[in-house]
Amino acid sequence: MAFxxxxxxxxxxxxxxxNYYLDxxxxxxxxxxNNVGSKTLALQRKRLRPRDIHVLMGKNTIIRKVLNLRASxxxxxxxxxxxxxxxxxxxxxxxxxGFIFLPKNESIAKVRDELTSDKVxxxxxxxxxxxxxxxxxxxxxxxxxxxxSFFQALDIPTKINRGQVEIVSDVKLIxxxxxxxxSAAELLVMLNIKPFxxxxxxxxxxxxxxxxxxxVLDISxxxxxxxxxxxxxxxxxxxxALNYPTAASVPHSIMDAYKNMLALGLGCGSYTWENLEKVxxxxxxxxxxxxxxxxxxxxxxxxxxxxxxxxxxxxxTYLHTSLLHQVATRxxxxxxxxxxxxxxxxxxxxxxxxxxxxx
Numbered sequence: 397m398a399f400x401x402x403x404x405x406x407x408x409x410x411x412x413x414x415n416y417y418l419d420x421x422x423x424x425x426x427x428x429x430n431n432v433g434s435k436t437l438a439l440q441r442k443r444l445r446p447r448d449i450h451v452l453m454g455k456n457t458i459i460r461k462v463l464n465l466r467a468s469x470x471x472x473x474x475x476x477x478x479x480x481x482x483x484x485x486x487x488x489x490x491x492x493x494g495f496i497f498l499p500k501n502e503s504i505a506k507v508r509d510e511l512t513s514d515k516v517x518x519x520x521x522x523x524x525x526x527x528x529x530x531x532x533x534x535x536x537x538x539x540x541x542x543x544x545s546f547f548q549a550l551d552i553p554t555k556i557n558r559g560q561v562e563i564v565s566d567v568k569l570i571x572x573x574x575x576x577x578x579s580a581a582e583l584l585v586m587l588n589i590k591p592f593x594x595x596x597x598x599x600x601x602x603x604x605x606x607x608x609x610x611x612v613l614d615i616s617x618x619x620x621x622x623x624x625x626x627x628x629x630x631x632x633x634x635x636x637a638l639n640y641p642t643a644a645s646v647p648h649s650i651m652d653a654y655k656n657m658l659a660l661g662l663g664c665g666s667y668t669w670e671n672l673e674k675v676x677x678x679x680x681x682x683x684x685x686x687x688x689x690x691x692x693x694x695x696x697x698x699x700x701x702x703x704x705x706x707x708x709x710x711x712x713t714y715l716h717t718s719l720l721h722q723v724a725t726r727x728x729x730x731x732x733x734x735x736x737x738x739x740x741x742x743x744x745x746x747x748x749x750x751x752x753x754x755x
Contacts, residue, residue, distance in 0.1 A: 407458060410454055410458060410462075411458075411462045411465075413452060414452065414454075414459070414462050414495075415462065415466060417450060417452060417495070417497045418466065418482070418485075421450075421497040421498065421499065422500065422603070422604050423497070423498040423499070423500065423502070423504060423602065423603055423604070424485075424495055424496065424497045424498065424601075424602040425495075425496050425498070425504060425507070425508065425598050425599075425600065425601050425602070425610065426488045426489070426493045426494065426495060426496075426598070426599045426600045426602075427451075427493060427494050427495075427496055427511065427596050427597065427598055427599065428491055428492060428493055428596070428597040428598075428599050429453075429492055429493070429494060429596060430491070430492050430594070430597075431518070431524070431592075431594040432516075432594060432595065432596055433516070436514070436516065436595075436596070437451065437453070437596075440511065440514070440596065444496070444507075447499075447502065448499045448502075449496060449497070449498050449499070449502060449507065450496070450497045451494060451495070451496050452494060452495045452496075452497065453494035453495075454494065456489050456490070456491075456493070459489050459495075460486055460489055463482055463483070463485055463486050463489075464486070466482050467479045467482040467483050470482060477605070480605070481605035484602070484605065484606070484607040485602055485607065487600075487607060488599070488600040488602060488607055490599070491599075493599060496511075504601055504603065504613065505613045508598045508610060508613055511595075511596045511598060512595060512596060512597060512598060513595075514595055514596070515593040515594060515595035516593065516594055516595060517590045517592070517593050518590055518592055518593075518594055519581075519584060519585055519589075519590045519591075519592075520570065520576045520580065520581045520584050520585075520590075520591055520592055521576065521581060522576055522577065522578040522580075522581040523575055523576065523578075524575065524576055525573065525574070525575055525576075526570045526571065526572055526573065526574055526575070526576055526592070527572065527592055527593075527594070528572050528591065528592065528593075529568065529570060529571055529572045530568075530569045530570035530580075530584070530589075530591040531566055531567065531568050531569065532552070532563060532566065532567045532569050532583070532584075532587065532589070533563070533566055534562075534563045534564060534565050534566050534567075535562065535563060536557065536558075536560055536561075536562045536563075537554075537560065537561045537562065537563060537586075537587055538560055538587075539560060539561045539586065540559070540560060540561070541556050541559070541560070541561060543561055543586075544556070544561055546579075546583070546586075547561060547563070547583075549579060550567075550569070550579055550580070550583060552567050553565060553567075569583070569584070570591070598610040601613065628644050631644045631645070632644040632645045632648055636648060636649070658671075658672060658675055662675070662676070
C-alpha cells in the first residue's frame with residue numbers, strides 16, 4: 397500500500413508567500429546574514445515594511461524546490477521566458493541568505509546602501525572566519541605580571557612596566573580569511589578589543605529576469621564612459637597601424653592630413669590661408685601667445701599650462717614642417733631618358749661623390 401507524502405503546512409505557506417512575491421515584484425536582492433542577530437533582522441523588517449519592501453528568509457533547499465517547481469509549471473504552460481527567469485534565480489541561492497523584494501519605485505542601489513551601512517561591532521569568536529586583519533597595538537595591557545606566560549604562548553613580545561604587562565610593538569594577531577584561534581579570541585576578550593564589524597551583505601541582484609552580482613551596482617556612468625573611451629582609442633590605434641579607415645580612426649587621419657597641409661603651407665612662402673597665418677604668428681612670437689592666454693595677476697593657472705602645451709605642439713608641428721620642406725626642396729624632376737624607371741628621385745647633397753655609373 398503506497399502512502400502519499402504529506403507536506404507540512406508551514407512549507408506550503410512558505411511556497412505560497414514566495415510565489416506571491418515572485419508574481420508581484422520584478423526586483424529582488426539576496427542578502428547574507430552571517431553573524432547577524434535576529435534583532436537586527438527584525439528592525440530591518442520593521443523599517444522596510446512601510447515602503448512595501450518585504451524580507452523573506454528560509455532554507456535553501458525549500459527555496460530551490462519552490463523555484464524548480466515554478467520553472468516546471470512555466471515550461472508546461474509554454475512560458476519559456478518566465479521559466480528562464482525563474483531558473484536564473486536559483487544561482488542566487490547560496491550560503492546563509494534570504495530574499496528582499498522591492499517595488500518598481502525603489503532604487504536597488506539605495507536599498508543596498510541602507511542595508512549594508514548598519515553594522516554591529518562584536519568580539520572575535522573562536523572558529524569563525526576573520527573578515528579583517530587584527531593588529532594588537534603596542535602599549536600597556538592592564539594585566540598583572542602573572543599573565544606573561546599567556547602572551548609568550550602567542551609569541552607577543554612584552555615587558556613589565558609599573559606592575560603590569562606592556563606590549564613592546566604592534567603584533568599581527570589574526571589574518572583576514574583565516575579562522576580565529578581560541579587563544580587569540582581569549583586575548584582579545586582580555587584586552588577588551590572588539591575587532592570585527594558584522595552586518596547584512598548584499599550578494600546578488602534580480603532585476604526583470606536578469607541576475608548579476610551586487611558589485612555591479614558600484615559601477616558609475618563615468619566608469620562606463622572611461623572604459624568605452626579606452627576601447628575606442630585601442631580600435632583607433634589598431635586601424636591607424638593597419639591603414640584601415642573606420643569611424644574611430646578617420647578623425648585622427650584628418651588631423652594628421654591637416655598637419656601635413658600646415659607643414660607644406662609653411663614651406664611655401666607664396667601661398668597662405670587664414671589658419672596658417674595664425675600658426676605663423678604664434679611661431680614667430682610664442683611668448684606673446686602665452687602672455688595673452690595667462691590669467692590676470694600673474695598667478696599660474698591651468699590656462700597658462702594649456703598655452704604652453706599648445707606652443708609645444710606647434711613647435712613640433714614646425715619641426716615636422718621643416719622636415720617636409722627640406723624633402724620637397726630636394727626633390728626635382730628628371731627626364732625619362734636619364735632615369736627611365738625613376739621619374740622623381742632625391743637629389744644628392746652638395747659635395748657628394750658620385751660614382752662613374754651614377755650619371
